[in-house]
Amino acid sequence: METLQIGKTIITWLNGGVTHMDGGAMFGVVPKPLWSKKYALNEKNQIELRTDPLLIQKNGLNILLETGIGSGKLTEKQMRNYGVEEESSVEESLKKLGLTTEDIHYVLMTHMHFDHACGLTKWENGSLTSVFPKAKIMTSSIEWKEMQHPNIRSANTYWKQNWEAVKDQVTTFDSTISILDGLEMHHTGGHSDGHSIVILQDGGETLVHMADLMPTHAHENPLWVLAYDDYPMTSIENKQKWIEFGKQRQAWFTFYHDAVYRGIKWNGKGEIVDKLDRIKHK
Template sequence: METLTFGKWKLTWLNGGVTHLDGGAMFGVVPKALWSKRYPVNDTNQIELRTDPILIQMGERNILIESGLGKGKLSDKQRRNFGATEESSVEEDLQKLGLTPEDIDTIIMTHLHFDHVCGLTKRDAAQNKYVSVFSNATIYASEIEWNEMRNPNIRSRNTYWEMNWQGIEEQVKTFQEEITILDGIKMIHTGGHSDGHAIIEMTQGEETLIHMADLMPTHAHSPSLWVLAYDDYPMASIEAKEKWIKEGIRRNAWFTFYHDAFYRAVKWNESYEIQEKIERKR
C-alpha cells in the first residue's frame, strides 16, 4: 500500500478493485494519437483504471475518500462491460493496518457513480437487503448528487443504483456549495462530471493537496480540455479544471488520484512537468 505523509496526516491507498474502460470514452474528443502517448491502452482500446479509496489517518480519526467496487455487487455482464477484473479488498487492507470498517468515522464521496460507491453497502442474506459496510461513518456528498442518486434520469440511471444507497440513508450528510468536514478538509461542489460532483481541498500549514476526483481521473487528464465523454456537463468540467489545476500548481500542491493505475499523487510545475510523484507499485 502506497502512502503519503501530509503534514501530521497519513494518506494510504487501499485496494478498491480495477476496471478497464474504453480509452476513447475516457478522453472524449481528444484523438487517440495524442492521449495514448500519455496513458497506455490495450489492444481492445481499453485503459486500466483503479478504484482505490484513500484512507486519511489523523490521530483518532479515520477518513475514507470514496469506497471502491465492493464485493459481489457486479453481475457477470457488468464485469464484462466495465472490464472489472478485480474486486475490492478494502476490508483486508484495513485489517493489515489494524483497523476494521467500524473504525471509519467519515467517508467523503466526491460523487456517487457505481465505481465510487459500490463499496458502501453489502448484501445481508439473512435480512434480504443491503446494509452499510461502514456503519459508524458519516457519509458526505453534495445535495444535488444525493438527490440524483435516488431519482436518476434516463442517462444517469445506468450508474446510480438503488442497492448502493439502500442501507446508508441515515448516515448521509449533504451540502450545497461547500462544506468544511474538519479543520483542513473542505469539499467544494464543481459539477461537470456529474451535476453534483465535488472536489476535495486539504491544507496543513503551508501545504496543499487537491483531489480532483473524476475531473482529472488520471495524471494524463491534466490538460483542461481533456474531459471525459462520460461528463454530463463538459464545459463545467473544463472551467473547474482551469481554475483548480492552475491554483494547485501555484500553491505547489499535491494532486491525488482514485483511478490512476500508475501514479497515486503528483506535483507539477508551471510547464506541467512532474516534479514529485508517488508511483503505484505494480
C-alpha cells in the same frame, strides 16, 4: 500500500479493485494518437482504471475518500462490460492497518457513480447492509438528489443498491463543507451535476483531489475531459480553476483511478516535479 504525508496527515491507498474502460470515452474528443502517448491501452482500446479509496488519517479520525468497486455487487455481464479483473478488498486493507470498517468516521463521496459507490454496501444474509455502519457519508445535495432520482442517462450509474441501505448515514452540503480543520469538500459539477473535489491543507502543505475531473495524470490538460461528463464546459472551467489553485501552492494532486501514479506535483509548465508511483502487485 502506498502512503503520502501532508503535514501531520497520513494518506494511504486501499485496494478497491480495478476496471478497464473504453479509452475513447475516457478522453472524449481528444484523438487517440494524442491520448495513447500518455496512457497505456489494451487490445480492446480499454485503459486500466483503479478504484482505490484513499484513507485519510487526521486528528485521530479515519476518513475514507471514495469506497471502491465493491465485492459481489456486479453481475457477470457488468464485470465483463466494465473490465473488472479484481474486486474490492478494502476490509482486508484496513485489517493490515489494524482497523475495521467500524473504525471509519467519515466517508467522503465526490460523486456516487457505481465505480465510486458500490463499496458503500454489501450483501449479508440475503440483504444489503452498510459497510461502514458508524460513518457519516458526505456528498453534495445535488449528487444525493440525483442518486435517488436518476434521469434516463444517469440511471445507468446511480443504483438503488448503493444508497438505500445507507440513506440514514448521509449528510449533504450545497457549496462547500469543512469536514474538519484543513479538510474541505467543494462542489464543482461537471462530471456529474453534483460532483465535488477535496482539498486538504496541513502544515503549510496542500493536497488537491480532483476526483473524476482529472481521473488520471493524463487528464492534466483542462481541455481533456471525459465523454462521460454530463457538463463538459463546467468540467473545463473547474479544472482550470482548481489545477491553477494547486499548482500555485505546489500541491500534490492525488488519484482514485490512476493505474500509474497515486499522486503528482506539477510545476507551472506542466512538468512533473515529484510523484508517488503505484506499486503493482502480482
